[in-house]
Amino acid sequence: APDQTPYELIGGAETVQRLVNAFYKRVGQHPDLKPIFPEDLTPVARRQYKFLTQFFGGPPLYSQEYGPPMLRARHMPFPITPKRAWAWLSCMSEALEEAGIEEPIRGFLFERLTMTAHHMINTPDDEE
Ligand code: HEM
Numbered sequence: 001a002p003d004q005t006p007y008e009l010i011g012g013a014e015t016v017q018r019l020v021n022a023f024y025k026r027v028g029q030h031p032d033l034k035p036i037f038p039e040d041l042t043p044v045a046r047r048q049y050k051f052l053t054q055f056f057g058g059p060p061l062y063s064q065e066y067g068p069p070m071l072r073a074r075h076m077p078f079p080i081t082p083k084r085a086w087a088w089l090s091c092m093s094e095a096l097e098e099a100g101i102e103e104p105i106r107g108f109l110f111e112r113l114t115m116t117a118h119h120m121i122n123t124p125d126d127e128e
Pocket of ligand 1: 071075084120
């Protein structure tokens with residue numbers, strides 16, 4: 001249907017779950033990201049699953065539970081440098097591929113995630 005959301009186009013809940021798993025597996029091993037994340041990535045992965053579901057046009061699971069995302073504010077306790085934004089996006093780019101999300105939707109979603117990641121930067125590289 002011409003009015004399908006990206007969420008529907010990529011295959012819904014199962015695909016989002018595969019993406020989140022593939023993503024946090026990389027975050028937990030990335031030298032620039034590992035230090036600012038908690039040891040146990042399970043809770044943040046659960047919240048990210050809910051957020052990405054709604055970000056991709058699926059049911060508003062995140063807002064139902066936590067209210068308005070206000071992601072920039074929620075990231076303020078963490079030093080998000082340009083280098084870390086780059087690292088986050090490189091993990092996400094690989095995860096989109098591993099999850100089997102195909103072009104052109106992959107490029108479309110990655111572009112939106114790139115804008116959001118840049119918006120999250122709150123610390124210069126040389127200050128962390
Ligand atoms: C939470 C890092 C970008 C979505 C977090 C947390 C960290 C983090 C450290 C907190 C983990 C904890 O609970 O202790 C980063 C870094 C980014 C980035 C380094 C690089 C730019 C993004 C982007 C999105 C996103 C682009 C969305 C597309 C989330 C969500 C949470 C979260 C939904 C959970 C918020 C909550 O409910 O507490 N992130 N993040 N992040 N991040 Fe990011």
